Amino acid sequence: RAFNFNAGPAALPLEVLERAQAEFVDFQGTGMSIMEMSHRGAVYEGVHNDTASRLLKLLGNPSGYQVLFLQGGASTQFAMLPMNLLTEGKTAGYVKSGSWANKALKEAKLIGDTFIASSSEEDKYMSTPDVSRLQLPENTAYVHLTSNETIEGTQFREFPDTGSVPLIADMSSDILCRPFDLNQFGLVYAGAQKNLGPSGLTVVIAREELLKNSPKHLPTMFRYDTHAESNSLYNTPPSFSVYMMNEVLKWIEEQGSLEGIEEKNREKADLLYQTIDNSGGFYRGCVHPEDRSIMNVTFRMASEELEKLFVKESEKEGFVGLKGHRSVGGLRASIYNAVPYGSIKALVDFMNQFQKSHG
């Protein structure tokens, strides 16, 4: 298997792929693949409901939350969220932390009034914005933040207390990488294709009351209440992706749940950041150390030529996905939950070797 550092779709646990392979053509003696079954049948519905309850269980089963399985990616949530919650006479606060936060803000502006609750633009998004003293107008519908900026490589350590104003998070690139208190949030959403499973599935976890009163004029498929009332079975769900997520959640339980996963993720990230920091400036981390992501490690070298050579030589050695996002350049290793420690070890060995030959 390749050393897969793709940003998304990204590596899945080998054990999960093998389990899925074993029941690919005959799911538990039904004579059918799970993807060939009716989404209205008891077998699929069992998987569907089990996936939602496993997810809530991993998050400590806080009361009053519901899981939705949607499609259209996190990008659709950028619009669906304000369509449902940013109603007439209200404004929404956006924390400008980088590329994905800006995309979310751009969509919200098409729907209603917004304001910048905090920003790290002046720091070129190489740190997370200060969210310790947010000033929120009385008519604030919600505050939106991006818990992990996949492109720049920043990640919030702590989340603000927004009182009675719902806090909303795009957790696409760090959901389930560590424990977090769901009670702090009104709604979180994530495209599945990094830490949850294959692409095609978008997960929303929200306080039930936020899913109840979608504005009357919204078309059926864009209403949270449609999906909440029909247990995400209003139309055909991405059933195979939900099944795969179910297997990923079982795998996370086997890793010691979120505490166990976090410990492993920190070991992996520490090894990589230490290699960068101990290289005497040959490799340079992009982000302020206290705001570095444990999921997306961004770094640079002395010149773009050297970075290109690094990517080219790494590919020859079986490394995939180390080129930084086209909008910012540089190098990026995405080290989501499923990337094994052994892949990071192989990467740092390669980095040390590359420095010896080209340093």
Ligand code: PLP
């Ligand atoms: N938000 C973040 C933080 C992301 O990393 C991504 C994709 O990489 C998106 C949103 C967009 O997700 P999707 O492609 O599922 O629309």
